[in-house]
Amino acid sequence: MTHIPDDLRYAPGHEWARSESDGTVVVGVSDHGQDLLGDMVFVGLPEVGKVVAAGDPVAVVESVKSAADAHAPVAGTVIEVNAAAADAPESVNSDPYGTWLFKLRPTDPAEIATLMDAATYRASL
Template identity: 60%
Template sequence: MNIPANLKYTKSHEWVRVESDGTVTVGITDHAQELLGDLVFVELPDIGKTLAAEQEAAIVESVKAASDVYAPIAGTVIEVNGAVPDAPESVNQDAYAAWLFKLKPANAADVDALLDAAAYAACADE
């Protein structure tokens, strides 16, 4: 299972990367895309939408199932990866390159409460 050590994670299989400007980039983990199988549809949140932590933010659909993608922390959507809805398979090809959306955190310290790679690996194995 590919779990980069430089990212933070949620139990619901989102990854989070803190950017140099303090924003956070969010996607689904390699483990999540493996469980879902071939993605055929991705719906992203609207730019400007304010999300609570663990609120439904996006939807990913595969040939097997549809799954919600949750906001890992509270914040405002400042950017979406417009290439992903046109090529949902890009998430299957590289889940950590095919990010879904970026948030301006309501509280940057909230990222510290997310799982590190070791904790996520233990949780993903359950």
């Protein structure tokens, strides 16, 4: 069964988003998303400083089955990437909520509230 933490928000492309106390948003691939893709073999991360709109492709995750874009759940600027995820792409499978891909400084911090809560995401699956 897919694990869906209640304290995160979710985008339609199976990205999760977590608001941090400093106003930044941490983004990763949900448990369901990594399960759909299969065993990860590559994670391509964005450039720090990249400005993105909500829904823009930001990172790439490739598995033995396919490749997919990880999209920005909210508009903002990429302020940090997780090089450890690129070095060990399989960590997206083994720890999808501990392995984040990138952090954004959102243009509008309230935009995260427009994403699905855990119950809505669960129902969408």
